[in-house]
Amino acid sequence: MDIGAIRQQFPILHQQVNGKQLVYLDNAATSQKPLSVIEALDHYYKEYNSNVHRGVHTLGTKATDAYEGAREKVRKFINARSMQEIVFTRGTTTALNMIASSYGMEHVGAGDEIVITYMEHHANIIPWQQVAKKKGATLKYIPLQEDGTISLEDVEKTVTSNTKIVSVMYVSNVLGTINPVKEIAEIAHRNGAIMVVDGAQSTPHMKIDVQDLDCDFYVLSSHKMCGPTGVGVLYGKKQILENMEPAEFGGEMIDFVDLYESTWKELPWKHEAGTPIIGGAIGLGAAIDFLEDLGLENIEAHEHKLVQYAMERLSEVDGLTIYGPKHRAGLVTFNIDDVHPHDVATVLDVEGIAVRAGHHCAQPLMRWLKVSATARASFYLYNTEEEVDAFVEGLIKTKEYFTNVF
Template sequence: MNAIDIRKDFPILDQKVNGKDLIYFDTSATSQTPAKVIDAMNDYYREYNSNVHRGVHTLGTKATDGYEQARMKVKNFINAKRYEEIVFTRGTTAAINLVARSFGDMIVGEGDEIVVTEMEHHANIVPWQQLARRTGAELIFIPMEADGTLTLESVETAISERTKIVAITHVSNVLGTINDIRAIAEIAHRNGAYISVDGAQAVPHMSVDVQDLDVDFYAFSGHKMLGPTGIGVLYGKSGLLDKMEPIEYGGDMIDFVDLRESTWTDLPVKFEAGTPMIAEAIGLSAAIDYITEIGPDAILDHEQELVNYAYARMSEVEGIEIYGPKERAGLITFNMEDVHPHDLATALDTEGIAVRAGHHCAQPLMKWLDVSSTARASFYVYNTKEEIDGFIESLKRTKEFFSYEF
């Protein structure tokens, strides 16, 4: 793939920030959006803006077709077995909350265990904390190695016959750790447990086959994979989704409503109460087309080349501490000696470079790292080695500035 040509598809990248060419290294928070996705959403609003599922008129039919075609495209993209296994949500967070509140409440009781890790995003810790509080279950944390990875031996030890759910990220948004989800799923199932995976940092960057991984639930977001904000996906095995109760009620998800009783419609619509994210689904569909055209494997290869290059270049800068394993996804979380991450991010912004600073919605992991916050540079299809070279020079200038004795 040619990142220079790809950059032309992203209007936002053709601008200057503080007088400098924009270098966007914050994709792990939100990716940028290609013109094809913007155009697809604009076409919906300009040409067939209408509600779905309820109308028989031409615009309503076209909108319904676009919305349900997006679901089929997601199904094929992650190789789900059935169309009905794809539930549209507001994002990864909403998807995980749906699993915790509906499925969790159904199978977890007092004395049971929920296995998680300390590398999780808050969206994959807090819902399970609340489930444990509601039910009297216990949270069990898989211990991490010094480099922020997990061993399968530690996973085996953490999961027991009392484990009901294993909730784990596919790729850490801080460390870049890529967890062996297939092996962890096998261990969970062998012990009679279910596995729910936060795939927000994985689906945009690599091929994901939910049948091959044999996960029970898998969640991800559109805005991290070149699509719009406000839409995400929950994949769930149909046999499990069938047994689950909705956690939101209202229009569209019902089959029959009487004065005192109601029944729910079939999968997946029973989990999609109210007017859904129609334009956002159409935008997500266009984003999947764009990613598919480039190829997930080509994207992964490009990111690996970038992150390895950035890791080597950053290691040359004295006073930089990098967190996480050497083999990682396309992001680097780091700190600069004697410079607060927010000061570092502000200094980089004056040179047109966007990085993330803070706890990255992973405060337990910050505590494990023994830091209050970090800076993070994350890469995607539109980034280049030349941008990394500019980033390195800016890091050196920032270090020199903060080392200067006024």
């Protein structure tokens, strides 16, 4: 990939922060948006802004075609069998809550088990906690190896015939661990459970094939993959979505409404109550076009090379601890001895370098790591080795500053 040409398509990258050239390394939180996505949103709101499905006028027809066209782009992007399996949501968190509040509440009972891992994002912990509490079920955690990976042997021990749901993130937003979700799905199915995959951190960075993974649900967010905020996707196998009650009710998702009874539309619209996120879906479609033009294989290879380079350079910083396995996705989570991660992020910001600091919505994992917080640099398709160098030099300055002050 021509990274220089790619960077030209991201206007936000060409600015100074605190008098320094911006180095944006907070992509696991949200990615930046290329001109094609910005222009797609601008074009929709300027030229054919209208509600979808209900109207027969020209603008409504254009908006409907673009909205449903985005659904087909998502279907192809993750290789779902049917557009009926693609439900637009407000994001990964909403999608996971929909699965828990609808499928989980209906299919989990007293004495049943829900299995997750210690590395999950809060969005893939709290909904299952609520289901377990309300239904009298047990929430179980697959243990982690010392390097923050999952052993399939431990999965076999944790998942039992009482397990109804296994829900695991594909890629850890803290450790960079790439989990064997295909193999975990096979174990789940063998025990009569369904498999939920949190794809928030995987979808922007690698080619996804939900049929090959054989997961029952897969969720993703647009804003981490060059698309707009406030829109995401819930993929579910058609038969499961057909049998699953809607999590929300109102306009758009109904077929017939009487005074005391109502019926629902066919898939996927039965799970999309109210006016949908039309502009967001159109923007997500434009982001998918952008990513597919570059090639997910090329993006993954670029990020792998970049994170390996970063790991090598970071070895030069004394007193720096990196968390997670050697083989990882494109992020590095770390701490510097005797320097709080918020202080690290603050000093780096003075140098124009944006990183994330805190618990990363993964407090159970922080406790497993025996830390209260960490700093994280996360890379994407537009980052360069020169930016990694600036990042490492910023860390050396940070360490020197706190060494001299204290």
